[in-house]
Amino acid sequence: MQSALIVGKKICSSLLLRNWVRPLSAASDKLTNVEVNDKTGFAKLTMNRPPVNGLNLDLLRDLHQSIQDIEKNKCRGLILTSASNTIFSAGLDIMEMYKPDQERLKQFWTALQDVWLALYGSAVPTAAAINGHSPAGGCLLAASCEYRVMLPKYTIGLNETQLGIVAPKWFMSTFRNVLPRRIAEQALTQGKMFTSDEALKIGLVDELAATKEEALLKCEKFFASFAKTDPIARYLTKKQLRHNDIKELLDEKVQDVENFVLFVNQPSVQKGLGLYLESLKKKAK
Numbered sequence: 522m523q524s525a526l527i528v529g530k531k532i533c534s535s536l537l538l539r540n541w542v543r544p545l546s547a548a549s550d551k552l553t554n555v556e557v558n559d560k561t562g563f564a565k566l567t568m569n570r571p572p573v574n575g576l577n578l579d580l581l582r583d584l585h586q587s588i589q590d591i592e593k594n595k596c597r598g599l600i601l602t603s604a605s606n607t608i609f610s611a612g613l614d615i616m617e618m619y620k621p622d623q624e625r626l627k628q629f630w631t632a633l634q635d636v637w638l639a640l641y642g643s644a645v646p647t648a649a650a651i652n653g654h655s656p657a658g659g660c661l662l663a664a665s666c667e668y669r670v671m672l673p674k675y676t677i678g679l680n681e682t683q684l685g686i687v688a689p690k691w692f693m694s695t696f697r698n699v700l701p702r703r704i705a706e707q708a709l710t711q712g713k714m715f716t717s718d719e720a721l722k723i724g725l726v727d728e729l730a731a732t733k734e735e736a737l738l739k740c741e742k743f744f745a746s747f748a749k750t751d752p753i754a755r756y757l758t759k760k761q762l763r764h765n766d767i768k769e770l771l772d773e774k775v776q777d778v779e780n781f782v783l784f785v786n787q788p789s790v791q792k793g794l795g796l797y798l799e800s801l802k803k804k805a806k
């Protein structure tokens with residue numbers, strides 16, 4: 522496992538210290554990092570896969586493990602953010618889908634499903650401090666949280682149709698959980714990337730913040746808004762509201778992997794992904 526969990530000196534009484542301390546791997550190996558604020562019990566989950574936090578199999582597995590740990594240890598909030606100064610996440614690592622190894626491709630999609638199920642269905646309140654660009658899978662992660670605070674002058678959206686690919690149903694449900702249906706439909710069909718200001722205007726993000734520190738504070742303030750609610754009643758309410766979306770994927774999980782594998786292997790999709798990768802690399806030169 523490639524993530525590190527760092528806990529403050531004092532921890533919430535509900536936490537079992539021995540559960541929290543996982544062996545720290547060498548710094549260069551870490552793909553996610555979890556820090557728990559000892560006073561508040563809020564966990565900061567930081568993605569750290571340079572250069573763009575591309576969601577490959579390893580990062581997805583690491584994220585899943587970290588979300589599960591945060592949940593098991595009954596933290597009072599989970600803030601998802603990025604170690605990069607300019608990118609929250611560039612979405613799925615296209616290298617996982619281009620000329621793929623077939624067995625790994627299945628594992629990759631299953632890992633993405635597991636991350637989404639854990640994050641979207643989390644009992645712990647969730648928020649995203651979006652401190653950089655957040656296309657496609659990056660937007661999915663942020664939109665799966667209950668609250669979003671974004672820094673200015675970045676972009677966010679589900680741009681799949683611009684890549685010639687179709688976002689699966691559960692990506693769309695996540696968007697529809699945040700946006701009015703008509704706006705979601707337009708955004709998804711256009712593959713539109715919104716600037717931070719536009720995202721605020723349509724409600725894709727809840728607040729803007731000038732710095733990452735401010736974004737983290739705003740996420741914490743969101744968690745504090747639950748101070749007078751019963752955590753179990755809070756969770757059961759969220760669970761009921763998100764139940765149909767989650768059930769839909771759980772009922773079709775294996776079929777969804779098969780659909781993905783079939784889709785990605787189509788020659789036209791492979792060609793499109795290859796051209797897109799080339800354009801990204803040309804841009805980098």
Ligand SMILES: CCCCC/C=C/C(=O)SCCNC(=O)CCNC(=O)[C@H](O)C(C)(C)COP(=O)(O)OP(=O)(O)OC[C@H]1O[C@@H](n2cnc3c(N)ncnc32)[C@H](O)[C@@H]1OP(=O)(O)O
Pocket residue numbers: 572573575607608610611612613614615616654656657658659680681684686687688689781784785798801802804805806
């Ligand atoms: C098939 C069923 C549905 C599947 C649903 C799919 C969901 C997805 O998430 S698909 C991925 C969609 N992602 C994108 O379209 C984002 C593409 N990337 C960008 O727009 C930009 O890279 C950026 C805005 C995120 C960052 O820009 P910048 O800071 O200028 O960095 P570079 O563009 O120079 O990128 C650095 C480096 O990283 C490579 N790269 C970027 N994104 C990806 C990616 N998603 N997958 C793989 N590799 C990526 C880029 O090619 C550069 O590589 P090098 O040239 O080798 O340094």
